[in-house]
Amino acid sequence: MGMGKSGIIARKVAGTLASTGTPAFFVHPAEAMHGDLGMLSKGDVALVISISGETPELIKVLPVVADIGATILAICTERNSTIGDMADLLLLAEVRGEASPIGLIPTASTVVCMAMGDALAIALMKKRGVDGKDILSRHPGGNIGRRLFITVGEVMHSGKKIPLVGEGDGIRSVLTEMSEKKLGITTVVNEPGELSGVITDGDLRRAMEAEDDVSELVASDIMTRRPKTVSADATCAHALGLMEKHQITVLLIVEGKKVVGIIHIHDILGKDNIWE
Numbered sequence: 001m002g003m004g005k006s007g008i009i010a011r012k013v014a015g016t017l018a019s020t021g022t023p024a025f026f027v028h029p030a031e032a033m034h035g036d037l038g039m040l041s042k043g044d045v046a047l048v049i050s051i052s053g054e055t056p057e058l059i060k061v062l063p064v065v066a067d068i069g070a071t072i073l074a075i076c077t078e079r080n081s082t083i084g085d086m087a088d089l090l091l092l093a094e095v096r097g098e099a100s101p102i103g104l105i106p107t108a109s110t111v112v113c114m115a116m117g118d119a120l121a122i123a124l125m126k127k128r129g130v131d132g133k134d135i136l137s138r139h140p141g142g143n144i145g146r147r148l149f150i151t152v153g154e155v156m157h158s159g160k161k162i163p164l165v166g167e168g169d170g171i172r173s174v175l176t177e178m179s180e181k182k183l184g185i186t187t188v189v190n191e192p193g194e195l196s197g198v199i200t201d202g203d204l205r206r207a208m209e210a211e212d213d214v215s216e217l218v219a220s221d222i223m224t225r226r227p228k229t230v231s232a233d234a235t236c237a238h239a240l241g242l243m244e245k246h247q248i249t250v251l252l253i254v255e256g257k258k259v260v261g262i263i264h265i266h267d268i269l270g271k272d273n274i275w276e
Contacts, residue, residue, distance in 0.1 A: 001046060002029070002049035003050075006055070006113065009113050010026055012117070013117030013121065014026045016117065016118055016121040017117075020121050022124045022125070027046075029055070029058050032061050032065075033060065033064075037068065040068050041068070042068060042070070044068075045071045046065050046073065047074075048062065048074045049074075049113055049117070050076050050081075052081065053083040053084045054078075054081055072086065072088050074091065075090075077093050077112070093115075096108075149236075150235070150236055151235055152231075152234050152235070152236055152251070152261070153232030153233060155236065155263060156261030157261060157263070161181065162181070162262050163180075163185060164186065164188075165186050165188055165219050167189070167196055167219055167220040169218060171204075173219075174222075175204070178204075183262060184201050185199065185250045188220065189259070195258065195259050196220065197223035197227060198224050200250075203222050203224055227252055228248060230252070230253055232260060239263060240265070240269075243265055
């Protein structure tokens with residue numbers, strides 16, 4: 001709940017909560033007094049956003065919200081305020097001042113309140129154990145939905161983009177290949193070109209910690225055998241599930257015993273704003 005700029009933030013936070021596994025919806029404080037309080041039930045949590053903590057419409061409706069049996073959680077920038085006192089829980093979003101020249105237009109305060117709402121959503125997401133596959137299932141439309149149904153073969157790195165070294169290649173060759181391909185991993189193949197294993201950043205670190213001199217080591221000495229693989233016709237949702245199950249960020253795409261592609265978690269979720 002919120003009025004004005006705070007209402008816009010409240011709508012956004014409700015949307016973020018819902019899309020990350022916590023059912024939520026926006027209730028307009030003024031409309032609540034004319035029937036929309038029927039949306040609330042005993043045991044609900046009413047998240048109330050008020051920059052000043054003195055929003056009249058909220059002050060009027062909150063006693064009724066409390067009578068219904070909902071817990072009132074307030075986000076305010078003022079520690080001592082009417083709404084802060086009325087709330088069961090107060091999240092203080094203090095700011096030193098607004099960005100506007102006259103210091104009255106909500107600017108810095110709205111950013112902080114929105115960040116607080118997003119932090120709540122992510123904390124609840126972690127508490128509920130919501131994973132990337134759950135998120136994708138709530139986004140059947142748009143870019144995320146499209147990525148849910150396409151196959152890994154449509155987005156994988158293939159050909160010369162696949163990081164690849166031979167079993168007998170030295171550490172310098174391994175480092176060069178990993179640096180050039182920028183996937184944090186390289187495949188290792190035998191003489192017939194069949195997959196033998198992979199070398200990750202972690203494998204390199206462990207080798208350097210265990211050995212005083214790594215200059216004599218070759219790829220087969222430090223590689224991880226039997227890496228996780230998937231076929232090119234597997235869906236991105238399936239690949240994402242495997243990554244999360246095994247806590248890895250890269251999968252190899254194989255045909256028979258040969259690597260035909262490699263896919264990073266960013267290829268599925270996107271590198272920028274992955275949830276929109």
